[in-house]
Amino acid sequence: MAESRTIRVDALTRVEGEGALTVVVRDGQVIAAELNIYEPPRFFEAFLRGRAVREVTDIVARICGICPVAYQMSAAHALEKALGLTLPPGVQQLRRLLYCGEWIESHALHVYMLHAPDFLGFDSGIAMAARYRDAVERGLRMKKIGNRILEVLGGRAVHPINVTVGGFYRAPRVADIQALLPDLRWGRQAAVETFRWATTFDFPHLDIDYDMVSLHHADEYPMNHGNIVSSRGLNIAPEEYETHFTERHEPHTTALQSVKLPEATPYLVGPLARVNLCFDQLSPTARREAEAARMAWPCRNSFQSILARSLEMITAFDEAIRLAETYHVEPQPPRSEPQLRPGEGCHATEAPRGLLYHRFRIGDDGLIAAAKIVPPTAQNQRQIEHDLAAFLPRLLHADDSQIARHCEHLIRNYDPCISCATHFLRVKIERQ
């Protein structure tokens, strides 16, 4: 008689947004590993039609409360391309500083409150604080500094109000940026300590031949600009994204899953892909730490994404320090006024969780006629399912609750943002 079982995790925890996982096992073989995203669809691409160009950065921020800046950045650049708008000097540097703030708050939240508890055996960052109070307080302070950058440049941490097509509504005051520097210098050292702390964790073995995808820029670690490259040799402008990648709609999820063409294969975006593809562009401090850790790069184990996230925090603090130290003149004007005209533009930036692609068409009436948004978690979803299928066989001797725990850990390697991707998780394991 065939031995079969079903293992479910109905509500995944320590992920942003809500989803589930279903694993089907028959005769000791993993038949299916499905990530079920049950976030309700919100239809952003539909209701953006008919909205004004200037409203888009405020509206798309609401796709995600954890990474609103990423949505604002991809949208602003795409619309600026559609309008042929050039930015005043100094704006690009301020946008990069703003993005550093978001990477810091988002990565610090994930590393300390969501992911580290898996390695140290706690159910939450708050529970972890009972034993590792200093570490949790360090993480929270780093997160607060990231949010402080967002507040100074963006007006507030969640859904900043100061970003617009063409630049900023008001340039941040030089004195307010300079005042960030002591905290940023503390933060860089805290990020180095974070990385060294994370290298002491016990990492489950996983070796996957990922097709990694990220932006790449010769002169800087990618945030707002770069070509889309892959570990298998792809190198394209963001304008070619839709000819190399497409979305599939599977019945078990309200997220559209992205695949790489021509063979509809899964691919990996996010910190691990970025560090592997852009190692030379990490800040010197981050590179030195990565090399001193005596681990193999490129890294093919998603459990070690926490190390990639930590290296990126070092880089983000280094970059923020550099940008703050060199901010002496407030851009005046702080934005270029858009002249509305019909057109189309697309752009990709690096959200904390990976590549974020936007395309907009502006109609004859100067309003948005079409919008396409491809969030990072939708791109990683298929890869997460593949990782699970590769990781599960060695776990099958364990009881269902142990399996579920390991699966959740693996899923959290990706810092999935389900709110973004609804366009996420219940873990359900079916042993048939």
Add this chain to the structure above:
Amino acid sequence: MHPQKPRLAVFKFASCDGCQLSLLDCEDELLTVAEQVEIAYFLEAGPADSSGYYDVGLVEGSISTPHDAERIRAIRAQCRYLVTIGACATAGGIQALRNWGDVEEFAQHVYARPEYVRTLATSTPIADHVKVDFELRGCPVNKHQLLELIAALVWGRTPRVPRQSVCVECKRRQVVCVAVAKGVACLGPVTQIGCEVICPQYDRECFGCFGPKEYPNLISLGRRYQRDGHDNGHLTRLVRSFNGYAPGFRTVEKVLAKNNHSSSPQPSE
């Protein structure tokens, strides 16, 4: 003091996570809060004890699927106090724009296989479905108001949340009026305070994150902006966003049309 710590739960419906994130954004207070209350259910942070009864349930997000319409009833039955946090839960959120559109067309537009998507024709506030004990406005909520709310509920008093307009706070802080000085259409006169008037301080208009104040006078404000040359399309979009489906803002289109109809040059209000 309570013999037992009050049990807190955080629930999510259709939303961006930003309002519950605001609780984790209380970096200086989070561990203290966790000492004062038992955070029993908060999936994003980790706790997932769904076994029992909660003293306070914070609800983020709007009701937009048949399943969620059922789920909120079960949650209501588990909570002594049910508090909605943010524009989605109190007014339906930005996703309530579907309420003026055709949800089937929306689903066909976004999804290759719309038949896989189960959704309601509308996105509605929590209070349309169950009794709500207190509402915290904002897109996102103000984290200081969130802490005040939790403190008040722990100590058994009513939360102190101001209800005046953004305008009042702007004057108090001596922020230059962007409507008067720059001629932009600003929702400050009809929007509830809570944001610490950040937008006018960044040289831009209030766009209504905290929803309508008590008795918002859209007729008069609309007439003023119409007279300044702002077209109805622009004014409708300005009001019809994150809190567009809130009762005080919902009828903006009709209000503006009626203004057009009833006025040719009107004497001042």
